[in-house]
Amino acid sequence: GENVEQHPSTLSVQEGDSAVIKCTYSDSASNYFPWYKQELGKRPQLIIDIRSNVGEKKDQRIAVTLNKTAKHFSLHITETQPEDSAVYFCAASSLTGGGNKLTFGTGTQLKVEL
């Protein structure tokens, strides 16, 4: 089955700096790669996603890049702010059996320091 690895597990940056989180996946059939943000005590929320027919996608301060050949994708956050502090999860979608299933990475705790 699909396996998603995520690095780093913790990341501390200064406010205004950029943050990069990287993920690799194993199943070449995966075609959908979302990123979720989970603040302490809250539910995971989708912040950005990318499909396998696109190499890069940007939404204001957040961007995601995908390298299908190398089977890795990355989340980039520019001009970080304290409210960006949260746990970020990458995921990959494998439509095995026609159903919905996301395989998640183990998460990155991002801390933005003032």
Add this chain to the structure above:
Amino acid sequence: KAGVTQTPRYLIKTRGQQVTLSCSPISGHRSVSWYQQTPGQGLQFLFEYFSETQRNKGNFPGRFSGRQFSNSRSEMNVSTLELGDSALYLCASSLGTVPNYGYTFGSGTRLTVV
């Protein structure tokens, strides 16, 4: 519009007992997925139901089971609880396929097994 509702929010059970968790999806959503979230492990897929049928199943023992009712509400049952079952159980609903419609997560049920 109401979001995904999970009940109860918190549960404390004793080893060996069984537990039932409930999830009411967003109105109109027929796909309901369940995930187990533990520190360091990220979110691990348990199973997905669509129109009362289990479409996908993760790698969990048979003690974990679920079902979906005709109104799309879903229940998850864990029998013979073990200490390692302590986790946040998240349910997510979707209008269709996740790549096209995404997931909306509930706030989860925090299960503690003592």
